[in-house]
Amino acid sequence: MSEHHHHHAATSPYLEKRRDGEQTAVLEARVKAIEDLLVSKGLVTTAALDRMVEIYENDLGPMNGARVVARAWTDAAYRERLLENGTAAIAELGFSGLQGEHIVVVENTPAVHNLVVCTLCSCYPWPVLGLPPSWYKEAPYRSRVVIDPRGVLAEFGTEINADVEVRVWDSSAEIRYLVLPERPAGSEGMDEKALAALVSRDAMIGVTRAEAAAA
Amino acid sequence: MNGIHDLGGLTCFGPILREQNEPVFHEDWERRVFANMMLSGSFLGPVDSYRHAIERMEPAAYLRTTYYEHWLAALETLSVERGLADAPRFDQTLEAELIDSIVATGMPATREDADSTPRYALGSEVVARNLNPAGHTRLPRYVRGRRGVVTALHGNHVFPDTAAHQLGEDPQPLYQVRFSARELWGPEASAHDGVYVDLWESYLEDAQS
Numbered sequence: 476m477s478e479h480h481h482h483h484a485a486t487s488p489y490l491e492k493r494r495d496g497e498q499t500a501v502l503e504a505r506v507k508a509i510e511d512l513l514v515s516k517g518l519v520t521t522a523a524l525d526r527m528v529e530i531y532e533n534d535l536g537p538m539n540g541a542r543v544v545a546r547a548w549t550d551a552a553y554r555e556r557l558l559e560n561g562t563a564a565i566a567e568l569g570f571s572g573l574q575g576e577h578i579v580v581v582e583n584t585p586a587v588h589n590l591v592v593c594t595l596c597s598c599y600p601w602p603v604l605g606l607p608p609s610w611y612k613e614a615p616y617r618s619r620v621v622i623d624p625r626g627v628l629a630e631f632g633t634e635i636n637a638d639v640e641v642r643v644w645d646s647s648a649e650i651r652y653l654v655l656p657e658r659p660a661g662s663e664g665m666d667e668k669a670l671a672a673l674v675s676r677d678a679m680i681g682v683t684r685a686e687a688a689a690a
Numbered sequence: 691m692n693g694i695h696d697l698g699g700l701t702c703f704g705p706i707l708r709e710q711n712e713p714v715f716h717e718d719w720e721r722r723v724f725a726n727m728m729l730s731g732s733f734l735g736p737v738d739s740y741r742h743a744i745e746r747m748e749p750a751a752y753l754r755t756t757y758y759e760h761w762l763a764a765l766e767t768l769s770v771e772r773g774l775a776d777a778p779r780f781d782q783t784l785e786a787e788l789i790d791s792i793v794a795t796g797m798p799a800t801r802e803d804a805d806s807t808p809r810y811a812l813g814s815e816v817v818a819r820n821l822n823p824a825g826h827t828r829l830p831r832y833v834r835g836r837r838g839v840v841t842a843l844h845g846n847h848v849f850p851d852t853a854a855h856q857l858g859e860d861p862q863p864l865y866q867v868r869f870s871a872r873e874l875w876g877p878e879a880s881a882h883d884g885v886y887v888d889l890w891e892s893y894l895e896d897a898q899s
Contacts, residue, residue: 518729595696596744615704627706642883
């Protein structure tokens with residue numbers, strides 16, 4: 476749908492906007508002013524803020540979602556529960572909470588390919604995928620994926636046959652969407668742990684597929 | 691508010707640039723912004739207020755700044771508007787021991803005890819109303835006036851248009867609505883494809899047959 480003739484030197488939207496040392500010092504001072512107020516007023520402690528960072532930097536990430544997917548691939552009853560009530564089935568594996576209070580799992584099949592966006596901000600299922608990558612939060616993906624999903628998929632190297640239905644899920648409310656990718660050919664006989672290693676973050680957003688050789 | 695944040699359907703932003711092995715945070719100040727935003731909700735929230743504060747950024751600044759700069763702008767806007775500097779000391783402090791449970795429990799948006807019977811059923815044909823409110827809304831411009839089909843009922847959810855302005859939760863039925871790609875983007879779009887958007891009952895009206 477669109478031809479681009481941009482020649483970006485930067486390799487990511489984040490790096491393109493990266494601040495220099497002086498600008499960073501200003502940003503540091505601005506956030507410190509807010510934090511000092513919140514802490515001095517007794518709303519939160521510094522240790523509580525530190526713990527919050529630790530959880531999202533270390534404990535939550537796409538490895539959680541990959542376990543959910545691998546379980547669904549190997550346990551038909553679990554897959555059914557997952558598609559029926561994503562939040563509850565995901566909680567069975569110990570994943571729940573902020574920005575995943577209401578999770579709906581959508582399944583890729585030979586006839587349907589799903590992908591997830593938040594056009595209005597950057598809503599994303601944190602308990603199973605962690606915090607989103609920059610490209611998910613930036614204008615190019617958020618704007619174009621609803622009008623040209625096949626073009627966006629092609630940019631990620633994912634070709635979709637013309638007769639396959641592409642479903643784009645715009646996370647406009649507090650429902651969070653997770654894509655259950657198709658189990659890849661060549662993964663027969665693998666155990667759950669080996670299967671989880673085949674499931675990438677991008678496959679659970681729906682911009683790529685799970686591939687047996689991708690691990 | 692018809693703001694710059696409502697990006698769905700624009701095609702002017704160029705390719706999707708990706709950073710390989712991107713870290714969760716690039717800079718320490720981003721960690722602090724994240725944590726301060728997540729844990730200040732009892733005074734600066736709810737979540738809808740933060741979103742609306744980001745939406746009110748100067749549009750060019752919105753596009754040229756990064757995600758955590760948006761969050762920082764929202765923290766500053768809300769701190770000023772709610773009078774954080776002049777607020778009395780809070781009685782209840784969020785201590786580190788509480789954080790794991792806050793993260794794991796979350797803040798559900800459903801209000802199942804709300805007395806609200808859904809007007810629409812699975813398969814109902816609906817039209818997204820042509821609303822252009824001055825305040826916060828989660829009705830994307832690209833679906834306004836477009837016809838869709840209800841594909842799921844999500845129960846009663848807090849209504850962001852009022853919650854963002856501290857005007858109450860006004861819980862109402864939330865629907866998953868499928869819009870065909872052709873309905874949204876015209877005859878050149880794929881006949882198979884569709885976009886699914888979660889919409890509150892007051893965003894919807896009956897489709898004329």
